[in-house]
Amino acid sequence: VGIYPDYQSAQTAWKAKAQASVDNAHMRYFVVHLHRLLDPENKPAG
Incomplete structure (x- = not known):
């Protein structure tokens, strides 16, 4: 569908x-x- 700047826009x-x-x-x-595909080594904190 496209590329969106944030999750909310993509989900909509x-x-x-x-x-x-x-x-x-x-x-x-x-x-x-x-961003996870481009930099798989950079795991989100949490």
Whole structure:
């Protein structure tokens, strides 16, 4: 769907697309944390 500056924006876009394609069982959308893919050694604190 796109790249978003924060999780909330991504989740809003994901939800809209997921609900719009609810009748298509093969369509899937995911929120991916690209910063984790780019720098897997940098684990978040917590």
